Amino acid sequence: MSHDDSKALYSEASKYYVENKEIDPLHYDKSMERKEKYGEIWERNKVNINEIIDEFVPNFTAREHNEKIIFIGEDYNVIADMAAGYLRIYDNNAKMYVKLDGTPGKDSETHFKIKKREEM
Numbered sequence: 269m270s271h272d273d274s275k276a277l278y279s280e281a282s283k284y285y286v287e288n289k290e291i292d293p294l295h296y297d298k299s300m301e302r303k304e305k306y307g308e309i310w311e312r313n314k315v316n317i318n319e320i321i322d323e324f325v326p327n328f329t330a331r332e333h334n335e336k337i338i339f340i341g342e343d344y345n346v347i348a349d350m351a352a353g354y355l356r357i358y359d360n361n362a363k364m365y366v367k368l369d370g371t372p373g374k375d376s377e378t379h380f381k382i383k384k385r386e387e388m
Contacts, residue, residue: 274321274339275385277330281337282350295335296351303352310354310381315368316388317355320346320380324357353382 303310321328325341332338332350339346341360348355356378359366365378 274318275316275388278317278337278348278350278382279385281332282348282353299335299349299351302349303354306354306376306379307352307381309376310379313377313380314383314387315355315380317346317348317382318388320355320357320368348382354379355382356380 321339324344325339325346328339328341328346330337330339335349335351337348337350339348343360344366345358345360346355347358356365357368357370357380358364359370359372362372364372365375367373367377368380
């Protein structure tokens with residue numbers, strides 16, 4: 269898949285998930301609780317999902333799991349929440365979430381709000 273399609277892939281999956289949340293209300297509700305609790309922090313850490321995909325998982329395969337779409341790469345996975353609109357970067361070798369520079373971080377430093385298309 270072309271890197272330019274990462275945002276489109278995420279947006280399409282996210283839209284479908286949110287419109288059909290009754291399929292999985294438990295995961296949707298938990299996602300919304302996290303958004304309510306951490307949303308203000310995430311808003312300060314906005315990212316362009318295409319740039320994150322290009323940097324961390326350039327040759328990805330994607331799969332959906334509950335309320336997440338996971339872009340699977342060799343060294344990293346990018347895990348995007350379809351309900352709350354944030355992503356995290358998981359280092360497969362270190363087995364932990366990382367900041368944008370690839371170093372380990374606290375929970376509040378490893379969640380990034382996905383920019384809307386008009387913000388990119």
